[in-house]
Amino acid sequence: MIIPFWILLTPLYNREDPALFGMPFFYWFQFxxxxxxxxxxxxxxxxxxxxxxTAPPSEPADVDDLDGGNAR
Known part of the structure; x- marks a missing residue:
């Protein structure tokens, strides 16, 4: 998914030539x-x-297991 980020390199296409169907390079390169x-x-x-x-590696802890205030 990194390939589409090359369009962010504005100096790469910030020019008018070569034109395609009368459209400057700047525009048709973006298309x-x-x-x-x-x-x-x-x-x-x-x-x-x-x-x-992917499933989690283990079942989520029960709320009673997370409560540290109760001694069993």
């Missing part, structure tokens, strides 16, 4: 960045949607 971000998010979702969530 490409959005498409890459969506593709990365989709790949991560598809890769992890069938994996079960």
């Amino acid at each position: 490409v960045g959005i498409a890459i971000g969506v593709a990365c998010t989709t790949l991560v979702y598809l890769g992890t949607r069938n994996k079960p969530a």
Whole structure:
């Protein structure tokens, strides 16, 4: 998921040339960045949607076990 963060490097695309269909590089590069971000998010979702969530290593403590004021 770190790949979409390359769009935050503004000096990388803060220019007008090369233009694509009359659109300056600054704008169409951002559109490409959005498409890459969506593709990365989709790949991560598809890769992890069938994996079960991990259970905690042990059952959570009972409230009576947490109460330190009662001597048994």
